[in-house]
Amino acid sequence: MAILLIAEHNNKELRPFTLNAATAASHIDSDVHAVIIGQNSADAAKQLSELPVVKKVLSVEGAHYENFTAENFAPVIVKLAENYSHIVCSANTFGKNLMPRIAAHLDTSQVSDIIKVISPDTFLRPIYAGNAFATIKSNDAKKCITIRPTSFDPCESTGGSAPIEKVDASEEFSNTKFIKREEIKSDRPELGTARIVVSGGRGMQSGDNFKLITEIADKLGAAIGASRAAVDAGYISNDHQVGQTGKVVVPDLYIAVGISGAIQHLAGMKESKVIVAINKDGEAPIFSVADYGLEADLFEALPQFMEELNKLNTIQK
Amino acid sequence: MKILVAVKRVIDYNVQIRVKEDGTGVVTDNVKMSTNPPDDNAIEEAVKIKEAGKATEVVAVTVGEEKAQETVRKALAVGADRGIHVKVDGILEPLAVSKILQKIVDKEKPDLVFMGKQAIDDDCNQTGQMLSALLNWPQATFASKIDVKDNKLEVTREIDEGLETIEINVPAIVTCDLRLNEPRYASLPNIMKAKKKPIEEIVASDLGVDVSPRLEQLKVEEPPKRKAGIKVANVAELVQKLKNEAKVI
Numbered sequence: 001m002a003i004l005l006i007a008e009h010n011n012k013e014l015r016p017f018t019l020n021a022a023t024a025a026s027h028i029d030s031d032v033h034a035v036i037i038g039q040n041s042a043d044a045a046k047q048l049s050e051l052p053v054v055k056k057v058l059s060v061e062g063a064h065y066e067n068f069t070a071e072n073f074a075p076v077i078v079k080l081a082e083n084y085s086h087i088v089c090s091a092n093t094f095g096k097n098l099m100p101r102i103a104a105h106l107d108t109s110q111v112s113d114i115i116k117v118i119s120p121d122t123f124l125r126p127i128y129a130g131n132a133f134a135t136i137k138s139n140d141a142k143k144c145i146t147i148r149p150t151s152f153d154p155c156e157s158t159g160g161s162a163p164i165e166k167v168d169a170s171e172e173f174s175n176t177k178f179i180k181r182e183e184i185k186s187d188r189p190e191l192g193t194a195r196i197v198v199s200g201g202r203g204m205q206s207g208d209n210f211k212l213i214t215e216i217a218d219k220l221g222a223a224i225g226a227s228r229a230a231v232d233a234g235y236i237s238n239d240h241q242v243g244q245t246g247k248v249v250v251p252d253l254y255i256a257v258g259i260s261g262a263i264q265h266l267a268g269m270k271e272s273k274v275i276v277a278i279n280k281d282g283e284a285p286i287f288s289v290a291d292y293g294l295e296a297d298l299f300e301a302l303p304q305f306m307e308e309l310n311k312l313n314t315i316q317k
Numbered sequence: 318m319k320i321l322v323a324v325k326r327v328i329d330y331n332v333q334i335r336v337k338e339d340g341t342g343v344v345t346d347n348v349k350m351s352t353n354p355p356d357d358n359a360i361e362e363a364v365k366i367k368e369a370g371k372a373t374e375v376v377a378v379t380v381g382e383e384k385a386q387e388t389v390r391k392a393l394a395v396g397a398d399r400g401i402h403v404k405v406d407g408i409l410e411p412l413a414v415s416k417i418l419q420k421i422v423d424k425e426k427p428d429l430v431f432m433g434k435q436a437i438d439d440d441c442n443q444t445g446q447m448l449s450a451l452l453n454w455p456q457a458t459f460a461s462k463i464d465v466k467d468n469k470l471e472v473t474r475e476i477d478e479g480l481e482t483i484e485i486n487v488p489a490i491v492t493c494d495l496r497l498n499e500p501r502y503a504s505l506p507n508i509m510k511a512k513k514k515p516i517e518e519i520v521a522s523d524l525g526v527d528v529s530p531r532l533e534q535l536k537v538e539e540p541p542k543r544k545a546g547i548k549v550a551n552v553a554e555l556v557q558k559l560k561n562e563a564k565v566i
Contacts (some may be wrong), residue, residue, distance in 0.1 A: 090366040109531035131334035175486040176455040214471035253565040308556035
């Protein structure tokens with residue numbers, strides 16, 4: 001049986017992690033179908049049909065799908081599920097909210113946040129905030145899987161031409177009503193997908209001091225991150241939080257400034273390719289995961305860092 | 318309004334996890350255990366709603382082995398009125414827990430069920446959503462703000478793009494984010510008082526729920542270790558290394 005991928009989108013276009021989820025789905029079986037549920041989402045459906053790994057697109061339209069409410073989405077997918085062996089979605093807030101609702105209706109034990117497909121029924125997933133990896137075999141007939149997007153490369157986005165099939169909408173769930181969404185807009189790269197992340201912690205001492213980080217991030221074309229301590233102290237808004245309860249990031253370069261390296265924070269960044277730690281406490285746990293550690297006062301080191309960057313002829317973006 | 322709050326006993330968040338040498342799991346013997354952190358937020362919120370006069374009773378429930386009862390006792394010490402301990406040994410998957418909780422909901426008939434958005438041991442993030450599916454109730458997951466309005470809740474949810482606000486009709490499930498509130502500490506007098514509050518013990522097998530695992534945990538291993546890094550002497554050396562050695566800028 002084929003794999004059913006649930007596309008994440010904003011009714012106009014696919015959200016980027018759909019491509020990572022498509023890759024994960026294709027590691028389970030090459031016969032991947034994708035379902036897109038939305039309102040006036042034809043452009044996003046077309047985009048989905050152009051992913052070469054997707055063999056068929058199922059499009060479901062309805063006014064009650066405009067805001068991606070899990071209570072409305074789940075019945076559609078539960079109905080489609082009879083033709084599929086696996087249901088796959090990204091383990092971001094969209095998929096985390098939706099997939100368990102589907103799994104419970106199907107009486108299936110979900111496998112959350114996998115980082116590797118070992119075989120069609122066996123998966124690798126982090127537990128204890130990434131402090132251990134568990135190999136899990138699912139014995140359910142239908143498998144509900146969410147995937148950690150940063151652990152799978154995005155699939156090719158052009159060249160495919162899968163047929164798009166309309167599927168009937170389900171009834172509206174009337175006990176949940178969408179009110180509003182406040183999206184945080186920024187010219188910077190998104191934290192979850194940025195090539196470079198510069199993060200500040202409690203050592204920044206104030207929100208104003210984050211401008212030292214902002215300057216460097218601008219210079220490097222980087223996203224700005226923060227530890228939970230910095231967010232809780234009110235230095236920066238919580239959409240910047242990196243860690244077990246914030247975002248998990250895997251950039252090429254992660255620069256941790258004034259961050260001690262609590263277990264919760266390390267869980268969100270320690271898979272980064274190159275890690276730099278700048279901290280005046282030479283015993284800070286962050287140094288145990290850093291490729292390059294600089295024991296220094298950040299208020300001296302950051303201006304110097306900016307100066308050194310300005311001296312470089314070229315900077316990769 | 319009656320609020321049922323589900324709490325789970327997990328390894329304390331400050332403990333450095335050690336993987337067992339035989340690969341069957343992580344070391345739990347002689348390790349400090351605590352209530353799952355966002356479950357503390359769930360209890361706190363329920364107690365606050367009661368203190369504001371908008372709820373009449375807060376019932377704390379846990380599902381697990383003998384010692385799991387400590388988490389219920391702690392909930393009682395910070396303001397829950399009574400407790401329920403569903404006793405069951407061995408590994409429980411979120412699907413099984415949600416089926417047990419469904420039975421408790423049938424019996425207790427709460428208007429709201431609160432719990433943490435995720436347990437920090439298995440990191441599944443499933444139980445609340447599964448319970449709301451089984452009950453066909455609305456779900457407000459990853460809540461960072463809750464306004465109680467008659468028979469409705471307005472809930473602000475933490476989503477990847479920012480914040481989302483939804484309105485849900487009671488009865489409903491809410492899973493709580495760490496940002497929802499600042500859980501209080503139990504005072505000594507309240508800890509003493511909590512010892513007198515009732516905890517009902519229920520044996521899971523009496524509920525007629527199949528809790529046998531569907532998943533096999535084949536192996537638990539340490540994540541790949543990072544190779545040891547170096548300390549650089551100054552900023553100039555750092556930038557030079559990033560440019561010429563790591564080639565990332």
